[in-house]
Amino acid sequence: MAAEMLALWRLLLAGSTRSLYAMLADADLSMTQLKMLHVLVECQTEVSVKEIAEQLSMSLPNASRTVDGLLQRGLVERREDEHDRRVKRVGPTQAARDLIDRVDTARLQGIEAWAEDLSPVQRQTLLDALSILPKERRK
Template structure:
């Protein structure tokens, strides 16, 4: 069963790569920078750079360089903390939010294409198989979300 689920997820991943690469085309972003953008997109509030580093499992220096590059690219805004001017607070800019939304849309499009390739009966069976899992609601994950 594990192999079946992994095979299905692998199929989704492969079918989505073209969509995702289309969104990323022309961007000169590192994996750490992309991860930082997704963490910031999940956060409801600004993060201090050291908090972002913790979420990403990166050193403060590496996170700081990622934030600096994202700020130059106009994808992140950075400001001094009101309580401690040594602390820099960061959040996604509107441009950064649009980019992340594009990635999310690309993921949705890939899944939609996969589901549309199924027969009516296969879609029904997939829906029935997923229903009890989804009915459990939010489960704790190892997500880097805030």
């Protein structure tokens, strides 16, 4: 089952990979920075550098350097925690949210291109299968 899911994932992303890499090159971002931005946008609230490091399985120094790079590009904001000045909180800027929206749009366009080749029966079967899956991921 997992191998089939991976094959599907690759098919779905194949149509957007080139545009995604071009977008990252234009923004001068690494995949690590992109992953961090995705997490920050999904969090809906500021998080500490330590929390983001744990969520991405990064060392604290690496997470801090990644935040610094994003801060220089104007993609995150960083401030001291109100209760503990040793803790730095970070959150995405509107520019980061816009970038993640463009990335998601590129991915969606790739998926739409793939889905255009499905027959009506295949499309309905896929929709039926997706409708029974959990809507939220497990934590």
